[in-house]
Amino acid sequence: KETEEKFEFQTEVSRLMKLIINSLYKTREIFLRELISNASDAIDKIRFLSLTDPNALKANSHLNITIWTDPVNKILTITDSGVGMTRQQLKENLGTIAKSGTSEFLNALEDKKADMNLIGQFGVGFYSVFLVADKVIVTTKHNDDDQYIWESQAINDFTIAKDPRGNTLGRGTQIKLHFKDDAVTFLEDDSIRNLILKYSEFINFPIWLWTKRTETISIDADEIDKKDSDNAKPDSDEPKIEDAPEDDEKSDVKTKTIEVPGWELMNTQKPIWTREPKNVTDIEYENFYMSFSKDSEVDFKAIVYIPSRAPDNLFQKVQDFARNIKLFVKRVFITDEFLDFVPKYLAFIKAIIDADDLPLNVSRETLQQHRALQLIKKRIIKKTLDLIADLKNDDVKYNKFLKEFGTSLKVGAIEDNENRKKIAHLLKFPSSYKGSNWTTIDDYISRMKKDQDKMYFVTGSSVEEVEKSPFIEGFVARGYEVLYMVEPIDEMLVQHMPGHGGKMFQNIAKGNIDIDKDDFEGKAQLKFKFAKLTEWMQTILVDQVEKIIISDRLVTSPCAVVASEWGWTGHMEKIMAAQPF
Ligand code: ADP
Ligand code: MG
Secondary structure, three states: OOOOEEEEOOHHHHHHHHHHHOOOOOOOOHHHHHHHHHHHHHHHHHHHHHHHOOOOOOOOOOOOEEEEEEOOOOEEEEEEOOOOOOHHHHHHHHHHOOOHHHHHHHHHHHOOOOOHHHHHHHOOHHHHHHHOEEEEEEEEEOOOOOEEEEEEOOOOEEEEEEOOOOOOOOOEEEEEEEEOHHHHHHHOHHHHHHHHHHHHOOOOOOEEEEEEEEEEEOOOHHHHHHHHHHOOOOOOOOOOHHHOOOOOOOOOOOOEEEEEEEEEEOOOOOOHHHOOHHHOOHHHHHHOEEEOOEOOOOEEEEEEEOOOOOOOOOOOOOOOOOOOEEEEEOOEEEEOOOOOOOOHHHOOOEEEEEEOOOOOOOOHHHHHHOHHHHHHHHHHHHHHHHHHHHHOOOHHHHHHHHHHHHHHHHHHHHHOHHHHHHHHOOOEEOEOOOOOOOEEHHHHHHHOOOOOOEEEEEEOOOHHHHHOOHHHHHHHHOOOOOEEEOOOOHHHHHHHOOEEOOEEEEEOOEOOOOOOOOOHHHHHHHHHHOHHHHHHHHHHOOOOOOOOOOOOOOOOOOOOOOEOOOOOOHHHHHHHHHOOO
């Protein structure tokens, strides 16, 4: 190659490369994210240029990314029809000019303030290819120059030569990675597919992967062979996008399962939040509760998804990354390793956040503490509660939701001081009201009797149990509604949320409650009538109870043991006795 020239990597770049080559960093897969994001950036650039220059796309009208793996020869090829690089840019961008991020990243790595995952945020993502490859060949064609080949084995230098094959790319960049032996597993079909899905779902340009899929085709054997070889991957060079198989007309002979090689579109779904909301169908909304959000201080969009079923271990995983919150910056996946990004009680939601400006050249912990992310977090919580409130309009759906996540909401009412009021509107309880088997507190309040100033509730371990409880007799007989708090968490809930909507809760198994406030005469008569009995009981039960009183709580049961206003109810005693500590 007569035009080949050799260049030394700039000192810091060289240092960085050595670090990358010898890195024991376990998440080497990020190289693909960096390559895809560079390809996407390059296409963005040419698309932008084409807005003012009609000839910009002339050499190649496609705007896409293709990926092709060859496990036998241990090669991965990624091609984009982006802006490409001139010879000069190739030399500067990939080796001779160190960006300010290079030494910053080196320092951050040394001080353990950053790990390899952040390489892209320091503007040196390209070099991550050397995590998996020991030889890299970049072929590139820019509109203003001929096609050039950059090649490096990651030692101290690289070469640039004019491509003897001519300007075969039309326009764009092709990067060939020769994989290290210990990295070839990335090239397996499933593995590369999963990686692409993980890192490219929200890239705005189509990403095609050359794959073999099994298909049952009803044509005769001769034709199958022919079809197979027609679409086989060319030996000499990787396939072009036009090679994608067309739909064959099917004759009615036999069926046979064959492997059809072809281009498969990896990012089929355009991100919902980048589309016109009115063009998103109801079906698309069914699983995705959308939330567009614009904050004056942070610019981000997010989708919050509420799964229809709670995972078995909903309240168990505390330390593990739930991986339910995925953070993208400008549609490039950054991380899903957040610890408690949303409070525990919302651990069931899944969210995709796409932020525009985040200072990402910091560690995950620092990032999570960042003000912008804190604001995003607040908005996500608020939005999620709004979504749940919307769900409330559909009784059937909402009750189904509460079956799965009702307890979570109660945890929220206990722990989230800021949103307690909001959450209180969302809670439902069984009650003595016959119209429905579950009621919100607001509905309860709307049915309260004129003279009723407290919201009556009873605790127990099941609706069946509390329905038979002597405590509720007097209330129900007089037309007062009683809320049934039959979940273990409910006692704690009313401790943290003693009232709602201006009314206080009253546990009817506690204290001395006057139901018929006005019936002084009747009560005085009763008191007089049973004075002897109460006195006698008081003497024999002196060690068991505080006092014996005549009450209008009961209708058919002769007596009930109630707790004092500040004491534990029988139910609470049971719960406490069951605690292991
Ligand atoms: P960054 O993407 O943050 O600029 P990288 O190390 O990933 O840093 O890439 C360095 C530079 O190399 C890019 O800014 C770009 O100019 C050039 N480059 C990398 N990949 C491509 C590509 N596929 N097409 C065109 N230019 C590219
Ligand atoms: Mg990059």
